[in-house]
Amino acid sequence: MDVHVSLHGRGDLAAQVYRQLLDAILDGRLRSGERLPPTRELARRLEISRNTVAVAYDRLVADGFLVGRAGAGTFVSAERVRATRSAPQGVVRPRAIWRSMAAEAPASTHEYDFRVGVPDPRLFPMETWRRLVARELRTSLAGYADPSGHEALRDAIARHIGISRSVRAGADDVLITNGAQQALDLIGRVLIDPGACVAVEEPGYPPARRLFRSLGARVAGVPVDGEGIDVTAIPNTVRLVYVTPSHQFPLGTPMSLARRAALLAWAERRRGVIVEDDYDSEFRFGDRPLEPLQSLDRAGRVIYVGSFSKTLLPMLRLGFLVAPASLMPALRAARQLSDSHGELSTQAALARFIDEGLLARHIRKATREYAARHALVVDTLTGDDRLRLVPSVAGLHLCARFSPGVSVRPAPRLALERLDAYCGESPAQQGLVLGYGAIQQAEIPEGLNVLKEALV
Structure with missing residues (x-):
């Protein structure tokens, strides 16, 4: 020593x-x-x-x-x-904004785990992944690299999202990040002035709301209905809007084509920017997906954000953004200042994983499994008049609103997430957000029975 x-x-x-x-x-x-x-x-x-x-x-x-x-x-x-x-x-002492924020402990020790956004690690081809990573560790060169990330991965992602999501991008339009959260952080650093007003969906994705606040922005929650964000309710002072149009988080409803057109028109009229987080879009159980905002955008006002945390494993910390050429130099500089370029051997391994067709194969396999869990949750809860399921055909979770006068008491055996935790405005909406990625299919019926016993 x-x-x-x-x-x-x-x-x-x-x-x-x-x-x-x-x-x-x-x-x-x-x-x-x-x-x-x-x-x-x-x-x-x-x-x-x-x-x-x-x-x-x-x-x-x-x-x-x-x-x-x-x-x-x-x-x-x-x-x-x-x-x-x-x-x-x-x-x-930290700045005042940080006194109201705390890191969350992600682990769960509950018997029935209905946490949101947690994929099943048993579905991931770990041995294949180890082989790919080991190969890259033997061949990768040491030293610093392009802050945009591994070129082969950027090219593979551009082709993958071009085929699967109709996103218009080449390798030069892609920047690799440590998950979607770093992508949002880089976008905020480049575009948000202290005191600026940023719009998010209500209810919406809490980490995005907290991140924008930490950068000094004023965050306005804009109501979401059955068609997506209410564009007419966006405050006049807003110049950046964060949305999850493919699978609205947490409600699960997709944004209608008419609402997408209205949001793009807002961006052109207000000279604004739309951050499109394609949350949970890979796992679809029905209905043809609508065109992403990015592919409908002709003015270069949409930044497309994606992540492999749900598709593969959260521990890999791999995500990306696709931005207009006018923003890429600043975003590359921000990435370099943040953490240079990320872990290159993992990025190279993912490039091979995509190019060899292994990602598409994994998504097909995982989609079948998650579709069965999704259907089981819907079938088990349908008919219980205390809960109103929000229709959803994708992702790793379902939202259920409480009927009037209904609530849920603490259930030590359950890992549950309440809908009001995703609300930033008052009055908060009441209900549950039920993830089915972490819980095995055989455990779902008994877990939901325990949930029903906790409803009052």
Whole structure:
């Protein structure tokens, strides 16, 4: 173990070595059983006599914090270690906006997991993925790269979304990100001035709302009806609108073609920007998908955002954006300032995964499974007059509104998400958002029975 010891002045050096090693043991930096460097080596690095280090070691042995083993060295004693490592409490405070935000713990220990946006990792071809990543790790070159991301992946994504979603893009129009959230962050950095007003759907995607607020924007929630966002309700001061038209989050309804045309007309009239998050669009169980806003846009006012977090695995942190050429230089610069270019071997592996047809195969397989779970949730809840299901034909979740006077009491066995958690305006809408990606098909009926018992 390369122990850091910093000596000051020419006072009692043995005492300084003793105190710093003791602090490292007490706060857990040096753990039970770890071997300390030989006295000769540490003395050489500190440019002091070996006897000085030996005195410090002997004192720690006498106090029971170290133990010497003949022929092996000096080790931290298991009996005396108590890990209490922590940073100073400090007096520095974050900006006011961050005092109302906290990181969320994503894990669930509930028996029936109806969390939203969690795909089933058992459907992912992990062995194939390991093979692809291992191949790239053997062949990838070290060094910094294009902030737009791996060129082969940008080309593969452009072809994939061109075929599957009719998005008009080439490799130069694509920028790879660490998930959709980083894409939104880069867009906000480039386009949102502090104090500007940004419109989001109501109810809508909370991480987007919080992100825009963190950048200093005023966020206005715009009502969503059966056709999508109410364009006539967008405030006059808004110049950027964030929408999920393919599968509105969290309600699940697609934006109608007429409403898409109205939103594009708003953008041209107001010289605004539309951020189109193609949330959950890959898993479709019926109905032909409508054209994305990006493919209908002729003025270059739509930024298309996509992610592989739901399609593949959230841990891969792979997403992308497709932007007009006028914005790409700024977005590339923002990405470079943010984290340079991301993890290239993973990006290269995904490029092969797409090019070899493995992504399309995985989507077909996963869609069949999620379609069965979707149908099971609908069949089980249909007929219960306490819940009104919102029609949906895609994605990994369903929304159910409470009938008047209905609520749900805490159910320790269930991981549930309430609709009001997705609302930023008052009064909040009441209901549940039920994910079926994390729960196995065989567990759904019993889990929904537990839910029904919790409805009051």
